[in-house]
Amino acid sequence: MNVLEAAHISKEYPGTMALKDVSVSFESGKIHALIGKNGSGKSTLVKIFSGAIEPTRGRALENGRELKFSSPAEAFQEGIATVYQELSLSPYLSVAENILMGRLPRKGPFVDWKSTYAMAEEQLKRMKVSIPPSALIAELPVWQCQIVEILKAMSYNPKVLILDEPTSSLSVNEVKNLFSCIRQLVSEEVIIIFITHRLEELWELVDTCTVLRDGELIGKMDMKAATHNDILKMMFGDVEVKKRTREVGGSDEVLLEIRGLTRGNKFQAVSFDLRRGEILGVAGMLGAGRTELLRSIFGADPFDSGEIRFRGQKITSHSPLKMKRIGFALAPEDRKQQGLNQIMSVKENLTLAALDRLTRRSFISRKKERELAERQVKDLEIKVSDLEQPVSSLSGGNQQKVVVGNWLNSEPKVMFFDEPSRGIDVNAKQQIFQIIWEQSRKGISSIIVSSELEELLEVCHRILIMRSGRIVAERRSDELKLEDLYLLCMGASEK
Amino acid sequence: MSMEEDNPGTSMATEQTFKKGGAAQLVRIYVKKYIMELILAGLIFILAFTAPNFFTVTNLLNILRNVSIQGVIAFGMTMVIISGEIDLSVGSTVALSGVLTAYFTGWLNKAYGLPMETTVLIGMAIAFIVAAGAGLFNGFIRTQFRIPSFIVTLAMLNALYGIAGMITRSFPITTLPLWYNKLGAGYVFGVIPIPALILIALFLLVLVIMNNTSFGREIYAVGGNEEAARLCGINVRKVKMVVMMVVQMTAALGGILVSSQVMSGSHTFGKGYELNVIAAVIIGGASLGGGRGKPWGTLVGLVFLGIIINAMTLLNMSEYMKNLVTGLLILLAVLLNSIKYSKD
Numbered sequence: 001m002n003v004l005e006a007a008h009i010s011k012e013y014p015g016t017m018a019l020k021d022v023s024v025s026f027e028s029g030k031i032h033a034l035i036g037k038n039g040s041g042k043s044t045l046v047k048i049f050s051g052a053i054e055p056t057r058g059r060a061l062e063n064g065r066e067l068k069f070s071s072p073a074e075a076f077q078e079g080i081a082t083v084y085q086e087l088s089l090s091p092y093l094s095v096a097e098n099i100l101m102g103r104l105p106r107k108g109p110f111v112d113w114k115s116t117y118a119m120a121e122e123q124l125k126r127m128k129v130s131i132p133p134s135a136l137i138a139e140l141p142v143w144q145c146q147i148v149e150i151l152k153a154m155s156y157n158p159k160v161l162i163l164d165e166p167t168s169s170l171s172v173n174e175v176k177n178l179f180s181c182i183r184q185l186v187s188e189e190v191i192i193i194f195i196t197h198r199l200e201e202l203w204e205l206v207d208t209c210t211v212l213r214d215g216e217l218i219g220k221m222d223m224k225a226a227t228h229n230d231i232l233k234m235m236f237g238d239v240e241v242k243k244r245t246r247e248v249g250g251s252d253e254v255l256l257e258i259r260g261l262t263r264g265n266k267f268q269a270v271s272f273d274l275r276r277g278e279i280l281g282v283a284g285m286l287g288a289g290r291t292e293l294l295r296s297i298f299g300a301d302p303f304d305s306g307e308i309r310f311r312g313q314k315i316t317s318h319s320p321l322k323m324k325r326i327g328f329a330l331a332p333e334d335r336k337q338q339g340l341n342q343i344m345s346v347k348e349n350l351t352l353a354a355l356d357r358l359t360r361r362s363f364i365s366r367k368k369e370r371e372l373a374e375r376q377v378k379d380l381e382i383k384v385s386d387l388e389q390p391v392s393s394l395s396g397g398n399q400q401k402v403v404v405g406n407w408l409n410s411e412p413k414v415m416f417f418d419e420p421s422r423g424i425d426v427n428a429k430q431q432i433f434q435i436i437w438e439q440s441r442k443g444i445s446s447i448i449v450s451s452e453l454e455e456l457l458e459v460c461h462r463i464l465i466m467r468s469g470r471i472v473a474e475r476r477s478d479e480l481k482l483e484d485l486y487l488l489c490m491g492a493s494e495k
Numbered sequence: 496m497s498m499e500e501d502n503p504g505t506s507m508a509t510e511q512t513f514k515k516g517g518a519a520q521l522v523r524i525y526v527k528k529y530i531m532e533l534i535l536a537g538l539i540f541i542l543a544f545t546a547p548n549f550f551t552v553t554n555l556l557n558i559l560r561n562v563s564i565q566g567v568i569a570f571g572m573t574m575v576i577i578s579g580e581i582d583l584s585v586g587s588t589v590a591l592s593g594v595l596t597a598y599f600t601g602w603l604n605k606a607y608g609l610p611m612e613t614t615v616l617i618g619m620a621i622a623f624i625v626a627a628g629a630g631l632f633n634g635f636i637r638t639q640f641r642i643p644s645f646i647v648t649l650a651m652l653n654a655l656y657g658i659a660g661m662i663t664r665s666f667p668i669t670t671l672p673l674w675y676n677k678l679g680a681g682y683v684f685g686v687i688p689i690p691a692l693i694l695i696a697l698f699l700l701v702l703v704i705m706n707n708t709s710f711g712r713e714i715y716a717v718g719g720n721e722e723a724a725r726l727c728g729i730n731v732r733k734v735k736m737v738v739m740m741v742v743q744m745t746a747a748l749g750g751i752l753v754s755s756q757v758m759s760g761s762h763t764f765g766k767g768y769e770l771n772v773i774a775a776v777i778i779g780g781a782s783l784g785g786g787r788g789k790p791w792g793t794l795v796g797l798v799f800l801g802i803i804i805n806a807m808t809l810l811n812m813s814e815y816m817k818n819l820v821t822g823l824l825i826l827l828a829v830l831l832n833s834i835k836y837s838k839d
Contacts, residue, residue, distance in 0.1 A: 355712060
C-alpha cells in the first residue's frame with residue numbers, strides 16, 4: 001500500500017494564509033475526494049503535491065519519503081500525475097496518438113502503427129472502455145476525452161493520480177460513465193485524489209472525503225458513515241452571512257419580463273421578472289446555464305423561443321448594440337477575453353460602450369472623453385497613475401472596475417454582472433458590491449451570476465436557482481440560509 | 496486560492512514602473528516608441544553624405560511621387576490591418592480600375608459621341624463603384640460565412656485580374672484624354688507632384704478618421720478584441736465591411752493614378768502591389784493581429800521603403816541586389832517593431 005501524506009503544511013501568501021498546518025494522508029486502493037468552497041485551499045494543496053508551488057512550512061511525503069520538486073514536469077516524472085479540467089489533447093489526432101504522444105513506437109524512422117494501436121488498446125482495457133484507438137479526439141464526447149486524458153496520465157504508471165474537477169463540463173449520464181471507468185483503476189496501486197464541487201458525486205464515486213475550509217483541515221470522513229448534513233456542516237461551519245444595508249430596496253415596477261426563454265440544451269423555458277432597482281441573483285453550479293442565459297438576454301447569443309419584454313415592449317431582432325441603446329449593460333465573465341481591449345488605454349476602455357455620448361457628428365470630443373473617464377476613475381476609485389496607461393497594467397480588481405465603469409458611462413437601466421468578483425481581492429469585491437447597491441438606490445436593476453453563494457446572499461434581494469438549464473426555485477435572500485441555497489443548487493435529495 | 500486568481504504581485508510592479516521612470520528610463524521608452532522614425536532620420540542623414548543628388552528638393556519630392564500610388568493604397572490597408580483583416584486583392588483592383596476607366600472613356604465616346612474629357616470622369620466613377628462593390632463583397636463573405644479575409648481576397652485577386660484581362664483582350668486600352676495625364680504625372684507650381692499631394696491629402700484624411708472619429712475608435716476596438724467590441728455594442732460587421740470597401744476604393748485611386756501616368760489601362764498593372772503595400776504598413780508598426788497601427792507609422796514606412804529604393808538606384812545597384820536589400824530591411828523593421836511591443 002502506498003501513502004501520500006501532507007505533514008503540517010502551511011502556505012503563506014502576502015496578506016493571506018492559503019493553508020494552515022494541514023496534516024492528512026491518502027492511501028492507495030481508494031478514491032479520495034478533496035472538497036471545500038472556493039478559496040478553501042484545496043487547489044493550493046494539490047499544487048503543492050504536484051510540484052507547482054512550494055509550501056512555506058511542512059512537507060509532502062510519499063511512503064515517508066519527502067517530495068521536493070522544482071517543477072510540475074519533475075513531479076510527473078516522479079509519479080505524481082494531475083489531470084486538469086481543461087483538456088490538453090490534440091483534437092485532430094487519434095486516441096492512440098494522444099495517449100502515446102511523444103513516445104510513439106517506431107520501426108526504423110517510421111511510426112509503427114500496429115503496435116501504436118495495440119499499446120493504446122491495452123491502456124483502454126485498463127478502464128474497460130470501448131473507444132476505438134483510431135478515433136479522432138474531436139469525434140468523441142467530452143467524458144470519453146476525459147477518459148483518454150486520464151489514460152494518458154495512467155500510461156506512465158503514476159503513484160498518485162489527481163483529478164481536478166473532471167466532471168464540471170459533463171452531463172449526468174456522462175458522469176456515470178466516467179465514474180464506472182475510474183472505478184476500474186481502484187484495483188491498481190494508485191492513489192486517486194478527486195476534486196469536485198458537486199456534492200452528490202461523492203456518494204457515487206469516492207471512499208473518503210477530506211474537507212478544507214479557509215485553509216484549515218476540517219476533517220476526513222469515510223463516505224459510508226457520512227451524511228449530507230455532515231459534509232455541509234464541515235464545508236460551511238457556522239458562517240455568518242453578511243447582509244446588505246437595509247435601505248437598498250427595489251420598487252414594484254416591473255422593468256424586464258422574460259417568458260419561456262429557451263436555447264437548445266443550454267437553458268429551457270426560463271421565465272422571470274426583474275423590478276426597477278432590484279438586485280437579482282442567479283445561483284447554480286457550473287454548466288447550469290447561467291452565463292448562457294445572461295448572454296442570450298443581452299443579445300450576445302441567439303435564443304430559440306420565448307420572449308423578452310422591456311417596459312412592456314417586446315424586443316425583436318436583438319443584438320448587443322440594440323440592447324445597449326435601450327439601456328442594458330453586460331460585465332462579462334471573462335474580463336480579459338470579453339470585457340476589455342488589452343491593447344487600449346484605461347481611458348479608451350472606459351469610454352468604449354459610451355462612444356455615442358462623446359461624439360458630435362461622429363467626431364470624438366477629447367474633453368468629454370476625459371471627463372467621462374475621470375468621473376469613473378474617481379467614483380469607482382480605480383487606481384491609475386495616468387489615464388493613458390494601458391489597461392493590461394492594472395490589477396484584476398481595477399480591471400474589473402474599468403469594465404463596470406465603461407458600462408456605467410453608457411448610463412444603463414439594467415446591468416448584468418457575470419462572476420463580478422472572480423479573481424479580485426476582498427476590498428475590490430466590497431467596492432463592486434457598493435457600486436451595485438449605489439446603482440440600485442438610483443433605480444438601476446442588476447442581475448448577478450456568481451458561483452460564490454455567500455456573495456449572492458449578501459448582495460441580492462432575490463435569488464433564482466438554476467439547475468441543468470432550468471429555474472428550479474426562487475427565494476428571497478433574507479429568508480435563505482447558505483446551506484439551503486447550496487442544497488438547492490446541487491439538487492441533492494435529503495439523505 | 497482559485498486557479499484564475501490574478502497575480503497581484505506582477506500587476507503592482509507594472510503599475511509602479513509606470514509611475515516612477517527616471518530620466519534614463521524615459522529615454523528608453525521614447526527610443527522604443529520612435530524607433531522607426533529614428534532609423535529613418537539616421538538613414539536620411541547617412542544618404543545625404545554618401546548618395547549623389549540624394550538630399551535635393553527635386554529628389555525628395557521624387558521619392559514621394561514614387562511611393563504615392565502604393566501609398567494611397569497603404570492608407571486604406573492601414574485601416575484594414577488595424578481592424579484585424581487583410582486585403583490581398585488590391586493589386587488586381589489597380590489593374591481593373593485603370594482598365595475600366597480607359598474602356599468606358601473610349602466606349603462612351605464612340606457610342607454616344609460624348610467628348611473624352613467628360614467620359615473619363617464617368618469611367619473613373621465606374622471604377623470607384625466597381626471597387627467599392629468588390630470590397631463590400633469581400634467584407635460580406637468574410638463576415639457572413641466567417642471565411643478568413645486572406646482566403647476571400649486571394650480569390651478576389653484572381654477573379655479581378657481575370658475580368659480585367661477579359662475587358663482588354665490582352666491589349667492595353669489607350670483611349671484617354673490629355674488632361675488625364677496630369678493626375679498622375681502633373682505638377683503644381685512646376686515642382687510639387689500632384690500624386691504626392693493626393694497622398695498627403697489621403698494621409699490627413701485617414702489620420703483624422705483614425706484619431707478623431709468614433710468610427711476610427713471602433714476600428715481599433717474591433718481589431719484589438721472583436722468579442723469585447725461586440726459585447727460593447729459595436730457593430731463589428733459594419734466596421735469590417737466598411738474598411739474592406741474603403742481599401743478597395745483606395746486601390747481604385749491607385750489604379751487611376753497608374754493608368755494616368757502611362758495613359759493606358761492594362762490588365763498587367765498592379766502586380767505584386769499588395770505585398771509592397773502590406774510591407775509598408777507593417778514597417779510602420781501595425782500588427783497583423785489587429786488593434787495596433789497608426790497612419791503616421793504607415794507614412795514613415797512608405798518613406799522608408801521609398802528612400803531605400805531611391806538610394807539604391809542612385810548608388811547604381813542591380814535589380815537583384817535591390818530585392819535582396821529590401822527583403823532584409825523589411826525583416827529588420829518587423830523585428831524592431833516586435834521588440835517595441837514586447838514587455839520589459
